[in-house]
Amino acid sequence: MSKVIFDMSMSLDGYIRAAAHTPEEPLGQGGERLHQWAGGSDPAGIELLGTAIARAGAFIGGRRTYDDSIRFWGADGPTGVARLPLFIVTHQIPATVPENGVYTFVTDGIESALRQAKEAAAEKDIYVMGGWDVGRQFLRAGLLDQIGLHVVPVLFGGGLRVFDHIGDEHIQLEVASVVDTPPATHLMYNIVK
Amino acid sequence: MSKVIFDMSMSLDGYIRAAAHTPEEPLGQGGERLHQWAGGSDPAGIELLGTAIARAGAFIGGRRTYDDSIRFWGADGPTGVARLPLFIVTHQIPATVPENGVYTFVTDGIESALRQAKEAAAEKDIYVMGGWDVGRQFLRAGLLDQIGLHVVPVLFGGGLRVFDHIGDEHIQLEVASVVDTPPATHLMYNIVK
Numbered sequence: 001m002s003k004v005i006f007d008m009s010m011s012l013d014g015y016i017r018a019a020a021h022t023p024e025e026p027l028g029q030g031g032e033r034l035h036q037w038a039g040g041s042d043p044a045g046i047e048l049l050g051t052a053i054a055r056a057g058a059f060i061g062g063r064r065t066y067d068d069s070i071r072f073w074g075a076d077g078p079t080g081v082a083r084l085p086l087f088i089v090t091h092q093i094p095a096t097v098p099e100n101g102v103y104t105f106v107t108d109g110i111e112s113a114l115r116q117a118k119e120a121a122a123e124k125d126i127y128v129m130g131g132w133d134v135g136r137q138f139l140r141a142g143l144l145d146q147i148g149l150h151v152v153p154v155l156f157g158g159g160l161r162v163f164d165h166i167g168d169e170h171i172q173l174e175v176a177s178v179v180d181t182p183p184a185t186h187l188m189y190n191i192v193k
Numbered sequence: 194m195s196k197v198i199f200d201m202s203m204s205l206d207g208y209i210r211a212a213a214h215t216p217e218e219p220l221g222q223g224g225e226r227l228h229q230w231a232g233g234s235d236p237a238g239i240e241l242l243g244t245a246i247a248r249a250g251a252f253i254g255g256r257r258t259y260d261d262s263i264r265f266w267g268a269d270g271p272t273g274v275a276r277l278p279l280f281i282v283t284h285q286i287p288a289t290v291p292e293n294g295v296y297t298f299v300t301d302g303i304e305s306a307l308r309q310a311k312e313a314a315a316e317k318d319i320y321v322m323g324g325w326d327v328g329r330q331f332l333r334a335g336l337l338d339q340i341g342l343h344v345v346p347v348l349f350g351g352g353l354r355v356f357d358h359i360g361d362e363h364i365q366l367e368v369a370s371v372v373d374t375p376p377a378t379h380l381m382y383n384i385v386k
Contacts, residue, residue: 012340012342012356012366012380012382013207013355013356013359014206014207014354014356018363019361030363033363147205149205151380153365153366153367153368153382154363154364154365154366155356155359155363155364155366156361156363157356157359157360157361157362157363157364158361161207162206163205163206163207163348163350166206166348166350167350168212168349168350168351169350170211170223170226170347170348170349170350171347171348171350172346172347173205173346173347173348174346174375175346175373175375175378178371178373178378180368180371182367182368185368185371185378185380187205187344187378189205189346
């Protein structure tokens with residue numbers, strides 16, 4: 001059964017981007033720290049990523065995430081050789097896109113993106129990879145089944161917080177799994193509906 | 194060797210108090226959820242608390258925490274029959290205090306409170322139990338050795354955040370321990386100095 005998972009790396013104080021971000025440092029000054037766990041030097045991190053990608057059927061992302069990352073991703077997208085489809089929620093389709101890329105641009109909102117991603121994923125999981133705004137829209141619309149957080153042992157003290165402006169109704173969760181590695185603590189929660 | 198530990202329960206989105214707090218609900222509406230793990234129904238939580246109290250020699254807290262909690266604590270303080278000393282950082286000593294209480298009121302700042310707590314604790318640990326403002330002062334002054342967080346699986350979406358206004362310098366941490374229980378994930382971090 002396909003699950004919809006919002007999955008982010010954040011600092012212990014909840015930031016998914018450090019302060020002072022620029023085109024060269026889209027994650028802010030020192031923000032690359034958040035993704036070190038996935039960088040290949042930690043065997044547990046590699047295993048975790050491998051398992052997630054094996055279960056994943058499609059990804060959904062926001063336009064800023066796409067713009068910030070396309071020069072790293074190229075045509076293959078965030079999953080590299082796995083080439084899983086990525087649906088980008090955007091107001092406008094970019095003027096130039098990579099040839100033979102994994103990207104589909106969705107201009108009619110998150111529910112349409114989810115519908116298309118579900119079709120592409122068949123029974124596999126769908127990862128909402130952010131940015132913040134797309135993740136928040138999915139959360140508020142009640143479209144998520146799980147929240148995955150890779151909590152990195154650092155306090156940023158500023159930047160962009162993943163859980164801001166999510167509405168003031170309490171959202172009950174339950175712990176699905178905890179994987180503890182030195183570069184990050186990997187928490188997976190089910191959203192109680 | 195005595196450690197200075199800032200220890201708090203927080204929601205996954207970083208709140209140590211839910212929105213809409215009143216004298217009757219000092220932790221905000223539904224905020225009691227944050228302390229359920231310590232309520233006695235979870236054996237792992239009881240064990241964790243027991244170990245912490247066995248290692249603790251003294252506590253430091255803020256005046257609002259004292260005012261909010263004194264009707265629950267009585268003369269024995271937050272550790273009940275263990276009766277560990279609690280040093281309250283305050284501008285003014287309260288007009289009435291419990292007879293034979295564990296409380297010492299410190300009016301000359303956090304460093305004085307820490308000095309007195311260290312003396313009382315001998316070689317045992319010192320817990321900075323908040324509130325938020327006292328914890329933040331200790332963090333910014335570089336007086337902490339560890340941060341302990343009991344992360345409760347709920348999103349509050351509003352309230353008082355533990356890591357706000359802590360300054361914008363990144364503070365590097367390392368994971369000391371992770372204990373996963375259903376009502377809370379207990380994370381302990383060393384502060385890298």
